[in-house]
Amino acid sequence: MLSRRRFLSGATGAWLVLGPAGLAAQEGTFLTVEEAARQLFPDAAAGAPRTLAATPALQQRIRDLLGRPPSFWEESYRVVTVTRADAVAGYVVVVEEIGKHRPITFAVGIRSDGKLQDMAVLAYREAYGGEIKDKRFLGQYREKGLGDVLLPYRDIRNISGATLSVQATGRAARKAIAVLRAAGDLP
């Protein structure tokens, strides 16, 4: 027979383990833009997010830079400028790309030299392939730039069963750099 004390201890332990911190990790939405900016540039200060409208002219410039259109055109891009010692250290751009059926929302950290600082998945909506949010996977994109193809089996190690999401990650990374270049934030 389970004593009340043992039951309460167990329930408390379960709550501590399964509590809000544990739940947050599983939700489809993992981070806010501000949290992502702090995570991607931990030693820099993040400004307020600004919205960059995806006008036809901007889309055309992005398309030209990418060499092919992305799988998804957002209505606008949220951009956070991060500074270090009053100098621009980089940017965080929120972009979306289709995985298999649904858009995946990424925060892409880009240094002022146009290279990728890091990436984070803000929202993942597919039934399979959530492993792309793992740090060990996203870490592959560091130091990559617009000149890299960012494709599985070429310069990115694939996740079996999540190939489409892996390809979406590469497209998102390249698109984020292209957005900044098209908008004039990066040379």
Add this chain to the structure above:
Amino acid sequence: MAARLRSVLLAVFFTMLVSFGHAAPVDAASPEELDAKLKALQEQVDALKKEIERSRQAPAVVAPPAPAPATPVGAPPAAQPSPPPTPATAEQPATQPATKAPWVTDFKLGGYGSVRFESSDVDKVGDTFTFRRFVLSGDATIANRIRGVVELEFEHLTELEAEKSAPSEGGLRGFSNSIESSNGSEISLEQAWVEFALAEWLRFRAGMLLVPLGRFNIAHDDNRWDLPRRSLVDRGVPVLPSTAAWSEVGMGFAGDIDGGAWGKFGYQVYVMNGVTLDANLETIARASGELETEVEIHPQRGTANIDVKKDKAGALRVFWSPSLGNEIGTSVYYGRYTPDFLPSETVWSLAADGKLTLGPFEIEGQYVYTRWNGIKHVAQGFANAVAEQELAAGTSPLDVVVEFELAGLADSKQGYWLDLRYRFFPEFLRGTVFGRPFENPQFVLTTRWEQVWMHNLVKEIVFTGSTVEDIMREDRFVNRATLGFTYRPVSLVAFQLAYERTWTDHGKSLASVTNFIPARRSEDTQNSFLFGVAFGF
């Protein structure tokens, strides 16, 4: 008087509005109260009008409306759906209730299929096209942390027709039911489960679940593999207790654990109805007075209805992925396989699997060992059951002969498959029809080596009366070597070319140890050229 009439009319109008607008009844209000409410509402409307006017006069601060989404060009088919409404960015769902995420019940339909041409030197196969299967799948996020997945398989199916009629003969009316179907066809619910994620490492699942024994069964989609035939261990000479894709009704947990520098760990553990022996009985009355009963027994996945056995089965798979692309896993299955009218006997399986990625090279494999306990007891139990059935039916011939055909049952089976793959795509082909306009086309060179051993494979059990007269057993093996070349314009579509050689003990038929080669009694080897197409969407 007029004011009172106006108030009454307003009250009636307002009451009607409320009645149509809400299903729940509301308390009646006096005309004066309604007057006051209307005035208050009018003030609010005026205030809102002023607010809108002010905002019109102020300079615009929001982004202009976005242009219509462009049609993607050159992306793979799966990445080309018409762009859905712009999904919310991260902070939007967070401010909403947990059950009001923007992607709630966003059911998406997908699937996969495969077709194959085969040219074999086994007479009964010859040259043939085979529509292997078509699987419709769907998934939906029902609410945050709750999702559902379903897969419905149509295997070798071209038609299924049911007829019901009431024919009339000589003034008497009868009834007739008939079902027509293509040969070897099957409609199967491969998966249908709901998942409630308590945490990333603790996700509760319930429904029709893929049994986590080995790595193939849980990732069996044809378009994910580079050869146009499934492995022997999982399908052709199944060492698994049932053929892949093997699913069972049950419940359990799955989870992933981030081990930091140690990599990633994961598990699936389920309790299920479990695989069960199924039997087809055919009774023949000979002119000699002998009654012959043929019993074909074969294990198959458990029922989705009330279980025919008291004891349940369990399966556990754990894996460790030390780095991206590398994984090692082990799994176990244990459960009773006999229905309640037979002696309680168990089947257990042990599997080890893994994958190693070295640049463009991949090595992937799986080993499975399965033991069926108490086959003799089970056969005796069947004979007793048949004898009891005959007594109950009032048939008591002088001689009762029961012949058992145990489809592939052996005391133990073990086997493995080992794939070696090399992925490449020559730069000079990127501008050709094979490369353009695809984002990441691939060629894959694959070799697969497979072996299966069966210990004490039951050939035949002969009974006289209800007593075991003889059990004929033998040890057998099946080997297969395959060389394949696959072209993937996109990751979801594979054009597969392969040569395979399958052989068993010299002078013995492949038909008695495989479920896909209708070889003659002396045909112990098959050479086949295969061309397959597998697609997903």
